Each structure stands twice: as C-alpha cells, then as structure tokens.
Amino acid sequence: MGWALLIAFSILWVALGVFWGRKAKNLDGYMLAGRNVGMALGTATAMATWVTSNTTMLAPQFALQLGIWGMVAYSTASFGLMLFAPLAKRIRLLMPSGFTSGDFIRIRYGNLAWYIFLAISIFYSITWLISMSMAGGIVLNAVSGIDYKFGMSVILWICVIYTLFGGLYAVVGTDYIQSLIILVGVVIVGVGVLIELPLGTVYRDLEVDNPGLLNLLLPASIMALFNNLLFGLGEIFHSNVWWTRAFAMRQRVARNAYLLAGFCWLPIPIAAGFIALASGSLGINVTSPDMVGPLVAAELLGYVGAIGVFIVIFCSLASSIDSLLAATSALITEDIYRKMIHPRATDSELKRMAAYIILGLGLVAWLVSLPRINDLASVLFYAGPMVGSTIWPIVTGLYWRRANPTAAVLGMFLGSVAGLIAYYKIGFYAGALVGAATSMVFVLVINTLAPRDFQWDRLNEAHPSDPVKPEVS
Amino acid sequence: MTLLPEFLFHILVYGALLLTAAAAIILVVLLIKDARDRHIW
Numbered sequence: 001m002g003w004a005l006l007i008a009f010s011i012l013w014v015a016l017g018v019f020w021g022r023k024a025k026n027l028d029g030y031m032l033a034g035r036n037v038g039m040a041l042g043t044a045t046a047m048a049t050w051v052t053s054n055t056t057m058l059a060p061q062f063a064l065q066l067g068i069w070g071m072v073a074y075s076t077a078s079f080g081l082m083l084f085a086p087l088a089k090r091i092r093l094l095m096p097s098g099f100t101s102g103d104f105i106r107i108r109y110g111n112l113a114w115y116i117f118l119a120i121s122i123f124y125s126i127t128w129l130i131s132m133s134m135a136g137g138i139v140l141n142a143v144s145g146i147d148y149k150f151g152m153s154v155i156l157w158i159c160v161i162y163t164l165f166g167g168l169y170a171v172v173g174t175d176y177i178q179s180l181i182i183l184v185g186v187v188i189v190g191v192g193v194l195i196e197l198p199l200g201t202v203y204r205d206l207e208v209d210n211p212g213l214l215n216l217l218l219p220a221s222i223m224a225l226f227n228n229l230l231f232g233l234g235e236i237f238h239s240n241v242w243w244t245r246a247f248a249m250r251q252r253v254a255r256n257a258y259l260l261a262g263f264c265w266l267p268i269p270i271a272a273g274f275i276a277l278a279s280g281s282l283g284i285n286v287t288s289p290d291m292v293g294p295l296v297a298a299e300l301l302g303y304v305g306a307i308g309v310f311i312v313i314f315c316s317l318a319s320s321i322d323s324l325l326a327a328t329s330a331l332i333t334e335d336i337y338r339k340m341i342h343p344r345a346t347d348s349e350l351k352r353m354a355a356y357i358i359l360g361l362g363l364v365a366w367l368v369s370l371p372r373i374n375d376l377a378s379v380l381f382y383a384g385p386m387v388g389s390t391i392w393p394i395v396t397g398l399y400w401r402r403a404n405p406t407a408a409v410l411g412m413f414l415g416s417v418a419g420l421i422a423y424y425k426i427g428f429y430a431g432a433l434v435g436a437a438t439s440m441v442f443v444l445v446i447n448t449l450a451p452r453d454f455q456w457d458r459l460n461e462a463h464p465s466d467p468v469k470p471e472v473s
Numbered sequence: 474m475t476l477l478p479e480f481l482f483h484i485l486v487y488g489a490l491l492l493t494a495a496a497a498i499i500l501v502v503l504l505i506k507d508a509r510d511r512h513i514w
Contacts, residue, residue, distance in 0.1 A: 041507070043503060211474060214476040267496070
C-alpha cells in the first residue's frame with residue numbers, strides 16, 4: 001500500500017506541476033507565480049510550507065518529553081507567520097519589483113552585510129533541504145517499510161521534477177492541495193485516536209504514571225518555548241522562502257494571508273502532538289521518541305492509521321521541499337548569478353539558470369542524503385543562532401529609516417558567533433536566544449548612537465524582467 | 474507541582490482539533506471566493 005500511495009502521489013504532483021508550469025512563461029511567472037497569488041493559495045502555501053515533517057514528527061516527541069508545554073511550545077512557531085504579516089505588506093509596498101531577501105539586504109545595507117546574509121541564508125536553506133530529504137527517507141521507511149534510499153530519492157526527485165517544470169506556480173498550487181490533505185489527515189487521525197481511547201483515560205493515566213507531563217511549571221518546557229519562538233522568527237524573517245511568497249502575493253493579500261496562515265498553523269502541533277501522550281495508556285515501548293506519533297496511530301488505528309500518517313507526512317515533506325528548491329534557486333539565481341556573475345543576463349537566461357539551479361540543489365541534497373548520516377540532520381540546529389541574528393537587521397531595515405549598515409553587519413556576524421558559542425557551551429535551547437539578543441544589542445545601540453540616512457525609494461530597484469523601469473529618486 | 478486541570482486538557486485537545494478542521498474549511502471557502510472573483514492567481 002505504501003508503494004501504491006507513493007506512486008499515486010508522485011504522478012499527481014508531477015502532472016499538476018507540468019499543468020501549472022504552462023503559466024510560467026517568463027521569470028516573474030517562474031520565480032514568483034506572476035506576482036498575483038490570491039488569498040486562498042497565499043494562505044495555504046504559507047501554512048503548508050511551515051508544516052514540515054518536524055511538525056508532524058517532532059510535535060509528538062515534544063509532547064512525550066516536555067508534556068503539554070512541549071506541544072504549546074511547538075505551536076509558538078506560528079507566531080513567526082503572524083509577525084511576518086505586517087512585514088510582508090511593507091516588503092510588497094517598498095519593493096514592488098523585488099525578487100529576494102538578498103535584494104533587500106544589498107540595497108539597504110551594502111555588500112558586506114549582503115555577503116554575510118547570503119552565507120547564513122544559503123547555509124540554512126541547504127541544511128534544511130538536506131534534513132527534509134533525509135527525514136523523508138527515514139519516515140517513509142519507518143511508516144511503510146520502503147527502503148531509505150529509495151524513499152528519500154523518490155520524494156526528493158518528485159519535488160525537483162514538478163518544481164523544475166512549474167516553478168512557483170507548481171509549488172503554490174500543490175501546496176494548496178497538500179495543506180488540505182494535511183489538515184484533514186491530522187483531524188481524522190486525532191479523532192480516530194480519541195474514539196479508540198477516551199481523553200479522560202489519557203489524562204488520568206498521565207496523572208498517576210507521569211504527572212510531570214501535565215506540569216504547568218516545567219522549566220525545560222518554558223525555555224523550549226522561548227527558543228522555539230525565536231528560532232521560528234529568525235527562520236521566517238530572513239528566509240527567501242517567505243520573501244518570495246510576499247513578492248508573489250497580490251499586494252492587498254500579503255499581510256492577511258500570512259496572518260491567517262499563522263492562525264491555521266497554530267493548532268496543528270497540538271492536534272498532531274497530543275496522541276503521543278496516549279503512549280503510556282497503551283503501554284507502548286517508545287524506542288525512538290520522534291516515531292511516537294506514527295507508533296500510537298498504528299497501534300490504535302491499525303492499517304488505516306498508518307496510511308493516514310503516511311499521507312500527512314508525505315504532503316508535509318513535499319510542501320516544504322518544493323518551496324525550498326524554488327526559493328533557494330531564486331536566491332542563487334538573482335543574488336549570485338545575476339548580481340555577481342552575469343549582470344546583463346536576459347529574462348529567459350535567468351529563467352533557464354533558475355531551472356539548472358533547482359536541478360543542482362536536488363543533486364547536492366540527494367548526494368549528501370544518500371549515506372544516511374544521522375548526525376547530519378542536526379546540522380540544521382546550528383543555523384538557529386545564525387538566523388536568530390538576522391531578526392533585528394531585517395526588522396530595523398524595514399521600519400527604521402536611519403538604520404546603520406555597520407549595525408546590521410556587526411549584529412549578524414557577532415550575533416551568529418555568540419549564538420554558536422552559547423549553543424556549544426550552554427545547550428541547543430540557548431543558541432537562537434543568545435544570537436538574537438546579541439544582535440539586538442549591537443543593532444539598537446549603533447543605530448541610536450550613529451544613525452545613517454536612507455531613502456526608501458532606493459528599494460524600488462529596476463530588474464531586467466520589468467516591462468517599465470521604475471523611477472528611482 | 475501544578476497540574477493542568479482535566480477540563481483545560483480537554484479544551485486544549487478538542488479545541489486544537491476543532492481549529493484544525495476549521496482551518497481546512499476556511500481554505501475551501503477562500504478558494505471558492507477567489508474563484509468567484511477570478512482572483513486565484
């Protein structure tokens with residue numbers, strides 16, 4: 001059955017990618033879905049991209065290890081989407097012809113800040129892509145018995161193929177269908193579990209056997225809450241995955257779509273995570289905590305439960321991998337190829353290069369994921385302190401006209417260094433927190449003591465794909 | 474140790490499931506509205 005589902009979904013996504021890809025006739029279409037995405041697809045693509053395999057696998061693990069606060073802590077990642085909503089509106093307003101988050105940093109803060117930002121952003125994107133590909137192979141193997149290398153290769157290359165053919169049109173379109181499948185699947189599995197095992201029984205068993213999981217004042221959980229919140233904020237504020245969506249959405253849609261996506265995402269970690277709390281009542285021996293969700297679903301719902309979990313996880317992975325491929329390709333094409341290598345590249349040359357880069361990213365992720373080095377997946381957590389350090393330069397750059405480029409450079413660089421030291425010396429839960437705090441101090445102090453003037457009009461930069469060159473004063 | 478009361482545990486879990494179902498319905502309604510206004514893409 002696992003094989004049949006894998007093949008059926010693969011055919012569906014590729015067919016839809018090719019179908020929607022016919023709309024992507026120019027660079028704006030291929031990279032930004034024509035800059036005209038409406039409310040429904042805009043909301044769904046933001047929500048589905050943020051639902052990764054981690055949401056469906058790690059939320060139950062958080063519930064199992066940190067109790068109710070663990071699930072709630074995971075839910076705080078939705079604040080990243082909600083808080084990005086006003087930024088998305090401002091980005092759309094200030095940069096009507098913008099393509100990437102790199103464009104913003106380069107124009108706003110100059111080349112040195114841009115290089116640091118690109119290093120952080122590309123490192124983060126590639127490690128996220130690799131960790132998603134590896135998670136795909138591991139999860140498909142655990143849920144359906146499909147060989148790791150085969151499962152990982154299929155899910156990665158299917159995403160590469162439909163993103164390659166359809167660009168952001170295919171990504172946004174498939175994200176809508178995937179988000180509906182994820183939401184309905186999570187509800188069906190959750191309700192199925194509650195029918196088999198009443199919630200009152202789960203609560204009373206926890207009260208007797210493991211009351212710590214119901215503790216409202218578990219310190220580790222409260223720390224996880226803040227770290228998760230800041231890691232999520234840093235990921236969303238800096239990553240081109242979210243900036244390309246802001247550029248792709250219709251101007252009036254961007255803010256509301258992100259806000260609604262945050263509210264739609266908020267309950268998912270709890271709806272998907274609570275089933276882990278039933279493992280005690282069922283007497284399940286959990287050897288691998290991240291597999292507790294699928295284990296409980298399979299134990300209570302049997303074959304149907306396993307299929308439900310398989311479908312939800314497959315869609316969670318695909319909706320994130322396709323977005324990463326499209327957005328990272330856009331970042332490399334625009335910021336490295338066009339700005340550093342071939343400034344006179346035409347619209348069609350850039351579109352072709354974006355496609356080659358999608359293929360290249362797929363190949364790199366596939367080669368690195370092939371040996372299944374488990375420690376590699378944790379490399380993504382190193383990105384936490386780095387992305388945390390970008391929060392303040394992004395926010396002040398968008399809203400504070402006199403923000404100083406030196407503040408952004410020092411904030412990102414020293415924030416990353418301090419965050420990484422904290423990661424090693426204190427623990428994973430402190431990395432993003434220290435990175436963001438250090439960056440905040442440098443950015444706020446330097447901006448206050450040495451303000452530098454900036455004309456917002458400069459952000460409205462012309463691009464080869466623009467039909468008319470905008471006026472820049 | 475301050476435990477979460479049972480009724481709040483119920484509200485948390487049932488509330489999350491209800492909101493997740495509501496999110497799916499909202500997405501469908503939005504798509505119908507966008508299609509009617511010709512604002513999907």
